[in-house]
């Protein structure tokens with residue numbers, strides 16, 4: 331199912347605080363024992379030692395340039411996958427576990443097996459990491475490192491002073507290593523498919539990739555398995571312009587979602603794990619790579635698409651005055667009949683051009699009776715709240731102003747011609763055009779009896795009507811495209827179409843109807 335509506339979280343965004351949750355609890359500190367909470371925490375919860383100084387020379391390398399063998403090297407990358415493997419042991423000096431991190435830069439990916447004893451690492455997907463190590467190995471069997479990042483290094487910074495790992499939290503400008511692996515400027519990213527194509531069988535493609543935007547972030551849940559171990563999970567709602575799915579994060583990976591923003595954060599998921607039943611479930615397996623907010627044209631486009639979904643539209647915008655010369659159009663000897671496809675083509679070819687003409691459309695659906703029953707025949711917006719009534723005026727509940735209402739544009743359902751369709755309420759009518767279409771004024775409409783309205787609806791349904799229309803590009807910050815523009819893009823299928831620099835649709839206005847010819 332295509333996402334029709336962004337989640338409520340998109341409208342009420344909390345400022346993510348990257349560090350607040352990382353603070354270890356200070357419950358261990360008892361008042362009056364002579365140690366401050368910070369001092370106790372420093373001992374109980376060791377964090378990465380920032381005072382580490384290399385004892386020898388480490389050569390700086392790109393990940394793609396690393397070879398297996400003993401050599402002191404240092405490299406940087408972003409976390410694209412990680413999971414924590416606890417290895418419980420009674421020996422006091424033994425490691426308590428190992429975190430498998432996959433780091434990627436623009437040139438390659440590598441696995442870091444990070445052993446720990448007392449240190450608490452708080453990793454998130456997308457963290458920028460520096461590693462210093464004296465040895466790189468090749469995981470031939472796949473047991474020590476996944477096939478997507480076969481080179482690996484095992485480090486234990488707490489015990490071994492020759493290796494070190496640093497999380498760049500304050501020094502991360504968010505620009506380094508944001509290009510997806512294998513991306514070439516101006517070329518489509520290899521393996522990238524729409525979410526719908528992935529669900530419809532694209533999951534079989536080796537190294538398939540999906541680009542999704544976060545829609546909602548579910549609460550963390552705890553699951554107890556048969557052995558009694560408790561695991562945490564979080565479900566993240568994700569979508570693109572074709573479908574939606576749920577991304578499940580497990581264990582320590584759930585922390586990654588804390589800094590993600592609904593309708594803003596974009597994830598590029600390479601080799602996702604999947605389960606498709608009634609819903610589509612995406613997860614991270616050993617070979618999955620997740621790029622958080624990657625920097626390339628498709629990601630920029632998807633974010634602007636998500637942003638447009640959250641842009642709230644006025645329930646009933648006013649017919650633009652002074653934009654179209656209606657009198658000249660009516661008196662003109664040249665009257666051009668357009669199809670919906672023509673308009674689409676014209677508007678894309680010359681986005682700044684203003685034009686007027688005629689459309690011949692069939693009314694497929696009318697909502698006169700329904701809206702009358704719901705007391706919603708007329709509407710307007712005041713103080714940001716929509717006001718509905720079966721009356722020509724209504725009082726705003728916020729500021730108590732009495733306002734004149736306009737006919738609800740949703741009265742007219744889907745309209746079609748041979749080339750396309752217009753979604754419910756996407757036309758912008760002049761009051762006179764309404765009068766011509768309905769054969770009565772707004773006052774007469776709201777005072778008509780239910781039987782008359784029912785008759786009116788039946789009389790208009792499936793009629794072919796000529797609409798005199800005008801089209802002009804919307805000003806910045808106004809409404810965007812009619813339903814048809816969206817329909818057209820959905821049909822684009824596997825390859826995403828990017829017209830005119832990617833964001834042309836944001837500037838598409840609405841069709842304004844100035845007259846009706848029955």
Ligand SMILES: [Zn+2]
Pocket residue numbers: 712713726727728729730731
């Ligand atoms: Zn008001």
